[in-house]
Amino acid sequence: MQTKLINFSKYSSFKIGGVFEVALLEDDFSCINDYYLIGSCNNTLVGNNPPPLMMLSKKYDYIKIENNTLKIGGATPSGKVASFCKKHNIANFEFLSHLPGKLGGLVFMNAGLKEYEIFNHLVDITTPQGMMQKESIEFGYRFTNIASPILEATFSLEYGFDVQKVEMFQKMRANQPSTPSAGSCFKNPQGDYAGRLIEAVGLKGLMQGDMCFSEQHANFLVNCGEGTFNDAIWLIKEAQKRVCKEFAIRLECELVILES
Ligand SMILES: Cc1cc2nc3c(=O)[nH]c(=O)nc-3n(C[C@H](O)[C@H](O)[C@H](O)COP(=O)(O)OP(=O)(O)OC[C@H]3O[C@@H](n4cnc5c(N)ncnc54)[C@H](O)[C@@H]3O)c2cc1C
Numbered sequence: 001m002q003t004k005l006i007n008f009s010k011y012s013s014f015k016i017g018g019v020f021e022v023a024l025l026e027d028d029f030s031c032i033n034d035y036y037l038i039g040s041c042n043n044t045l046v047g048n049n050p051p052p053l054m055m056l057s058k059k060y061d062y063i064k065i066e067n068n069t070l071k072i073g074g075a076t077p078s079g080k081v082a083s084f085c086k087k088h089n090i091a092n093f094e095f096l097s098h099l100p101g102k103l104g105g106l107v108f109m110n111a112g113l114k115e116y117e118i119f120n121h122l123v124d125i126t127t128p129q130g131m132m133q134k135e136s137i138e139f140g141y142r143f144t145n146i147a148s149p150i151l152e153a154t155f156s157l158e159y160g161f162d163v164q165k166v167e168m169f170q171k172m173r174a175n176q177p178s179t180p181s182a183g184s185c186f187k188n189p190q191g192d193y194a195g196r197l198i199e200a201v202g203l204k205g206l207m208q209g210d211m212c213f214s215e216q217h218a219n220f221l222v223n224c225g226e227g228t229f230n231d232a233i234w235l236i237k238e239a240q241k242r243v244c245k246e247f248a249i250r251l252e253c254e255l256v257i258l259e260s
Contacts, residue, residue: 001028002057008046013100015180015223016232017046023054025149029128036258037149039105040077043182047229047259056104060151069123070155074104091158092121094165098173100183104150109254110139113172119144126152142187142254177214179222182255185236186219189249195219197249201242208234221255229259 002024008017023035035054038044060073063084070090072081082097084090095116099106106118107125124133127148138145186194195218198204204218209231214220221232240251 012041024057026057039102042100050258074150076103091160123154177216185221186251
């Protein structure tokens with residue numbers, strides 16, 4: 001199996017992590033139970049000792065229009081999908097122009113902005129075990145029960161790219177920090193906001209090393225320079241501890257922590 005050395009302090013959106021070897025998945029799927037699958041690590045905090053890692057090869061970076069559907073490979077970056085849809089006047093993917101990730105990671109996380117989620121127009125996915133129809137997948141807010149690498153996803157095809165939606169998504173992003181992060185650190189608990197709770201327990205802006213919950217948006221854990229995995233974990237645990245003590249709410253991480 002081919003491998004690739006990746007420097008996660010450059011590759012991950014957090015800009016945290018060492019240099020680790022990553023197996024490239026192409027046609028041989030015999031190792032998938034022994035490795036952890038990554039996409040573009042826009043939702044991932046890479047630890048000092050991550051498990052063995054794998055990623056889809058370039059073979060899965062494609063977009064095709066077929067039988068009145070859109071077929072997208074799991075390794076296709078969101079920006080490429082957004083550009084393709086703009087060029088071909090395709091509707092419903094405008095939100096991807098401001099949402100970083102590869103298609104497999106986006107589908108696995110059911111990523112989205114407000115009510116615009118990647119599952120909205122999903123038809124089926126292809127995994128090494130075969131196809132799964134949307135109806136057979138459990139999914140919800142930043143959650144799916146998919147337990148296998150997503151090699152391809154099929155979406156219904158509608159025409160009419162909406163530039164106004166792109167502008168709307170851009171505005172939604174205006175209050176979010178541009179400092180390296182992995183987007184929202186915690187899922188919003190039902191009926192509340194993780195950012196409000198983090199602020200209420202005095203953690204907004206508190207620096208641990210070079211990491212903090214952003215002054216601009218308290219649910220964004222940001223790396224202000226040389227932030228480390230240990231600093232990030234300290235803040236995550238501190239937030240969970242304080243919020244549990246004061247509000248009896250368990251904050252669940254939205255970001256994925258990769259540590260053995
Ligand atoms: C600035 C910023 C803003 C963000 N804003 C949002 C937002 O508004 N809404 C939102 O939903 N997210 C947001 N995110 C998070 C991120 O964009 C999404 O979670 C995205 O889906 C991550 O994709 P990825 O390829 O980077 O996945 P990774 O971080 O690499 O992986 C995430 C998870 O997906 C799994 N995975 C990856 N590829 C596959 C595959 N092919 N098959 C099966 N599982 C796979 C991994 O095992 C892991 O569990 C933001 C991130 C950043 C940095």
